[in-house]
Amino acid sequence: MSRSQSERTAEIDVAVVGAGVIGMACALDLARQGKRVQVFDPEGPGQGASFGNAGHLATEQVFPIADLSILKRLPAMLLDPMGPLRLDWTYLPRAMPWFIRLLLNLRPAPFQRTVAGLRALNDASLAAWQRLLQSIGHAGLLKEDGSLLAFERPESREALLALQxxxxxxxxxxxxxxxxxxQAAAPQLSERILGGLFFPATGHFIDPHRVVCALLDAAEALGVAFHRQRVIDGQLLPDGVALRLGSGSVRARQVLIACGAHSAAMTERLTGTRTPLDTERGYHLMLPREHGRLPFAVTSFERKFIMTPMEGGLRLAGTVEFAGLEKPANMARAWQLHRLSQGLFRHDLDAEAASPWMGFRPSLPDSLPVIDRACGGRVLLAFGHQHLGLTQAAITAEHIGRLARGQAVDGLDAYRLDRFCWT
Known part of the structure; x- marks a missing residue:
């Protein structure tokens, strides 16, 4: 490393690994404290799961990502390549330890801890997003107009009432x-819709990628630098952390690991703790010719997918596939979303010029993220938010900001890294 490079990297207070919505929200909060922040990601800002998520501010989702019925569904998960929940049979040996931990976390005591942990974050998420977007002059990116879980079959009514x-x-x-x-609220939906649950304290983002770009602009105005670089390795130093990049290396007083499904290796390298992080491969299909069909996000109870109105059209999303980080995307699963939508509207959706997408949701078997400070404060952690990364990004950034200052934050015990030290 040259002398000029050493001088430049010595000025980094926090190196943020990951430029998704969580990493960028945290980078902005840290920069507002006066910290010198640099962000590293091999892709552009918001190009991972933050780009292709459903855009739903899902504050209503306070239960774990799966329940005991997953055991009954396992044969279908393995045999139906187009099912809403898919487990690639070649990935089964690697996935089974994660699924076993998931089932163990559905016992009464850990289940209640999960619900309490999700509630705590979700209850604070809407207000945190309001504060964050208003502070950067982009309140219009969030539409606070609720969401609907709709059903079509008479036999589903009882299940919806129980869920309510x-x-x-x-x-x-x-x-x-x-x-x-x-019908009064969403007149273009089919008369097959018999009713549903409406969640008034939810909303949707008109363009999740624009949200990340707006955060980046605000952060850069405070001196945050983004580098399109992969962080390959890391090492603790007495006064900070050294990171080896795809090209060169940097040193910082603190590092924040916020690279979603790719966070486990760096976390283990720096902290010695192995986290049971896996990835749910999520798909979406963007319909650019569909505007005005829905006033808010609508989820189909029976068909297990969500439709969100956005600035760029209507986004269909929601399938889950367990197949790891390396297997090529099966874009037929994205196109299946259009077939699932048929019959939900008075007139079928226009799929001309539609674009499919696949990304990785970082999920831990207890359905809770890691939001913590480790190694004497040199390592900060914000990952594992499963389907709720967008929802919980703003409140996570506020918590990380306090942890970076060395402040105690009440209520974060459920998200501590050391809950995995027994694994």
Whole structure:
């Protein structure tokens, strides 16, 4: 490393590994503290899961990502390549330890810890996003108009009412809508829709990638630098961290690991803790010719996918595939979303010029993220938010900002890294 490079890298207070919505929200919070921040990612800002998520501010999702019924669904997961929940049989040996941990976390005590942990983050998420977007002059990127979980089959009504009772018991604002209320609010939906649950304290982002770009612009205005570089390795130093890049190396007083599904290796390298992080491969299909079909995000209870109105059209998303980080995308799963939409509207959706996408959701078997400070404060951690990365990004950034200052943050025990030290 040249003398000029050494002088430049010595001025880094926090190196942020990952330029998704969580990494960029954290980088902005840290820069507002006066810290000198640099962000590293091999892709452009917001090009991973932050680019292709459903755009739903899912504050209502306070239960784990799976339940015990996953055991009954396992044969279909292995045999149906187009099912809403797919497990690639070649990935099964690697996935089984994760699934076993997931099942163990569905026992009463850990299940309640998960629900309490998700509620704590989700209850604070909407207000945190309001503060963040207003502070950068982009409040219009979030539409606070609720969301709907719709059903078509008469036999689903009882299950929806039971879900309403469970969510209401957790303090989630929820209303039961009959078919007439659904038609009044979303008249282009088919008369097959018999009703649904409406969640008034949710919303959607009109363009998730624009959100990341807006955060980047605000951060760069405070001196944050983005580098399109892969962080290959890391080493703890007495006064900070050294990171080896694809080209060169840097030193910083602190590092924040916020690279989603790719966070496990660097976390283990720096902290010695092996996290059971796996990836749920999510797909979307973007329909650029569809505007005005829906006033808010609508999820199909039976068909297991979500439709979100966005600035660039209508986004269909929601399938889950366990196949790891290396296997090529199966874009037929993205196109399957258009077939799933047929019959949900009075007139079928226009798929001309549609674009498919696949990305990686970082998921831990207890459905909770890691939000923590380790190694005497030299290492900060913000990853594993599963389907809720966009929802929880702003509140996660506020927590990381306090942890970076060395402050104690009440209520973060559920998200500590050391909960995995037994593995």
């Amino acid at each position: 009772a469970r969510m209401g018991g957790q303090g989630v604002p929820v209303e039961y809508w009959e078919a007439g209320a659904v």
